[in-house]
Amino acid sequence: MEHTEIHELSAAYALDALDADERQEFEEHLTHCPKCREAVASFQETASTLAHDVEMPPPPASLRDRILEQARRERPNVVPLRPRWVFPATAAVAAVASCAAIGFGVWAATLNNRLGERPEAVGLIGAQGSLIVNRSGEGTLVVRNVDPAPVGKTYEIWVIQAGTPVPAGTFAGGDRVAVTLTRKIPDGAIVAVTLERAGGVANPTTTPLFRTGAL
Amino acid sequence: MARDHAHLSDEALVALVARADDSALAELYDRFGHVAYGLALRVVRDPALAEDAVQDAFLAVWRSAARFVPERAKASTWILTVVHRRAVDIVRREEPRRTEPLEAAPQPSANLTEDEAWLRLQRTRVQEALRRLPDQQREALELAYFGGFTQSELADRLGEPLGTIKSRMFTGLARLRELLADTGREEERWNTPKFTS
Numbered sequence: 001m002e003h004t005e006i007h008e009l010s011a012a013y014a015l016d017a018l019d020a021d022e023r024q025e026f027e028e029h030l031t032h033c034p035k036c037r038e039a040v041a042s043f044q045e046t047a048s049t050l051a052h053d054v055e056m057p058p059p060p061a062s063l064r065d066r067i068l069e070q071a072r073r074e075r076p077n078v079v080p081l082r083p084r085w086v087f088p089a090t091a092a093v094a095a096v097a098s099c100a101a102i103g104f105g106v107w108a109a110t111l112n113n114r115l116g117e118r119p120e121a122v123g124l125i126g127a128q129g130s131l132i133v134n135r136s137g138e139g140t141l142v143v144r145n146v147d148p149a150p151v152g153k154t155y156e157i158w159v160i161q162a163g164t165p166v167p168a169g170t171f172a173g174g175d176r177v178a179v180t181l182t183r184k185i186p187d188g189a190i191v192a193v194t195l196e197r198a199g200g201v202a203n204p205t206t207t208p209l210f211r212t213g214a215l
Numbered sequence: 216m217a218r219d220h221a222h223l224s225d226e227a228l229v230a231l232v233a234r235a236d237d238s239a240l241a242e243l244y245d246r247f248g249h250v251a252y253g254l255a256l257r258v259v260r261d262p263a264l265a266e267d268a269v270q271d272a273f274l275a276v277w278r279s280a281a282r283f284v285p286e287r288a289k290a291s292t293w294i295l296t297v298v299h300r301r302a303v304d305i306v307r308r309e310e311p312r313r314t315e316p317l318e319a320a321p322q323p324s325a326n327l328t329e330d331e332a333w334l335r336l337q338r339t340r341v342q343e344a345l346r347r348l349p350d351q352q353r354e355a356l357e358l359a360y361f362g363g364f365t366q367s368e369l370a371d372r373l374g375e376p377l378g379t380i381k382s383r384m385f386t387g388l389a390r391l392r393e394l395l396a397d398t399g400r401e402e403e404r405w406n407t408p409k410f411t412s
Contacts, residue, residue, distance in 0.1 A: 011385040014296075016303040017359040017366045041288050046392040048295035050360050052337040053345065056253025063252070063266050064244055068237055070270070071277045075235050152233040152281030172234060198233040198281045 010036050014043035075199075131191060137184035139168075139191065146173040149195065156196040157181055158204060161189040170200040225290035233280035240277055247291060248273075250334065251298040257361045258302035259309070268305055272298040299360070306363040344394035352387030359384060 006029055012018050013026050030037050133139045141157060149155055149172050158165040159181065168183040168191070185191060192208040220228055220242040228246075231239035251272065255265035275297050283293055345353055358364050358372070366384065370377040 008381050008385045011388040012359070012366045012381060014388065015356065015359040015384060016300055017364065017369065017384060019365045019367065022365075042392065043388050044296050045289060045292045046388055046395060047360060048292045048299070049337070049341050049391075049395060050345075050356070051250050051254040051295050051299070052334065052341045053361075054253070054257065055335075055338060056249075056256055058249050059252035059266065059269060060262075063269060064241070064248060067244060067270050067273045068241055070274055071237050071240055074274070074277065075237075151230045151283065151285065154234065199235055 006033075007036055007039065010039035011043050014040055014047045133185055137186060139181040139185045141171075141177070141179045141181065141191075141193075143177045145175060146171075146177050148173040149198075152198050153195050154198050154200055155193055155209075156200050156204070158192045158194065158208075159183045159185055159189050160192060161186055165192070165204055167200060167202065170196075226285040229276070229280050229283050229285070229290045229293075232277060233283070240273065243276070243290070243294065244273060247294050251295060254295060254298055255302040258299065258363050259306045261309075264305050264309060265302070268302040269298060271301045275301075303363040307365075340395065344391055344397075347394050348387060348390055352383050352390060355380060355383040356387045356391065 006026070009018065009022070009026050013023065018026060026036075030040065131139055131141050146155070154170040154172060156170045157168040157179065159168045160166070166183050168181040169179050171177050171179045181191070192204075194204045194206045194208050196205060220231070220239055223231070223239075223242070225243070225246065228239045228243050232243065248269065251269050252265055255268035255272075256262065259265050259268060272294065276294055283290070288296075345357075348356070354373075355369065358369055359366070364372065366380050367377060369375075370380045373380065
């Protein structure tokens with residue numbers, strides 16, 4: 001199909017006037033045509049203003065309740081599966097470099113510690129804050145000035161023992177962050193933070209923004 | 216119902232929805248639920264099916280808010296686009312309902328809330344822009360958008376070649392965009408303080 005011809009379909013697509021096959025074909029075209037993606041976005045904005053054309057009756061009040069109830073039932077849950085996860089020694093350095101480049105909040109921490117000398121508070125290097133750990137291994141991460149996680153993302157904390165990461169909470173960033181880890185930190189474990197999709201994931205999918213030394 | 220998020224932009228609300236904040240979803244519904252339902256009702260012409268379309272759409276927003284890119288679209292456009300797609304899919308599945316008469320809109324109320332007043336302003340703007348559109352282009356846009364017809368169905372119904380229908384929709388939507396931009400600029404002029412000596 002000539003490009004001008006398929007480009008013209010951006011209007012029909014925005015009006016939902018394509019049948020299922022045409023829609024699928026055009027969506028395939030959209031994946032590699034930035035010009036048509038731009039046209040669709042603009043036409044969708046125009047088309048959606050048509051929704052204001054005529055005054056219509058309001059929805060029944062029960063609809064709001066039904067939507068919110070259903071949404072609450074679907075709230076994402078984190079299911080810990082704990083497959084082994086290799087944590088490359090250079091990952092933290094690489095992550096710091098790449099994340100700084102795209103402007104996310106990055107901090108690094110080193111926890112110098114020895115078995116039997118569990119600290120109360122461990123300073124973070126590269127960020128203002130500490131990881132506070134009590135004698136029974138309960139930990140709280142306290143950090144200041146963490147850039148808010150981008151839309152659809154969350155910071156996720158991991159407690160990693162013997163190479164196996166376990167989710168230990170999520171946070172969104174902010175001027176003052178104080179997150180209590182949902183997992184105890186056993187001796188010899190390390191703690192890391194990655195940027196993950198909102199709601200958190202069962203296993204890390206991105207390189208860590210920081211890692212600690214073994215506690 | 217307290218509106219804790221009332222001060223947030225639509226896009227900020229979507230960001231909160233992406234973090235599973237159901238009060239942000241409630242606020243989005245309070246802002247767009249009425250328009251969304253009205254749109255769905257116009258397309259599907261059946262209150263129960265319109266509710267289905269709106270519920271499906273808001274739950275789709277709940278599930279996929281993380282994929283919303285605010286640089287690419289306004290949140291209101293995204294939500295209404297999802298609602299419209301759901302409504303069109305339903306009406307194509309429930310073909311016979313399309314010919315049922317549309318229920319009448321309620322009489323305009325004298326005491327408007329702020330939201331209703333804003334909606335009425337939007338309505339005037341859209342109606343004015345539609346009036347200035349050539350008849351054939353307006354007809355193509357309205358039949359496609361509210362009738363849920365595909366371009367091929369429109370060509371059959373109007374007895375025109377498919378190419379003509381495609382052009383009418385494209386030209387009509389482009390012209391409508393210009394007309395809306397013009398009224399937008401007029402609003403800006405209205406909002407500019409004028410000082411006379």
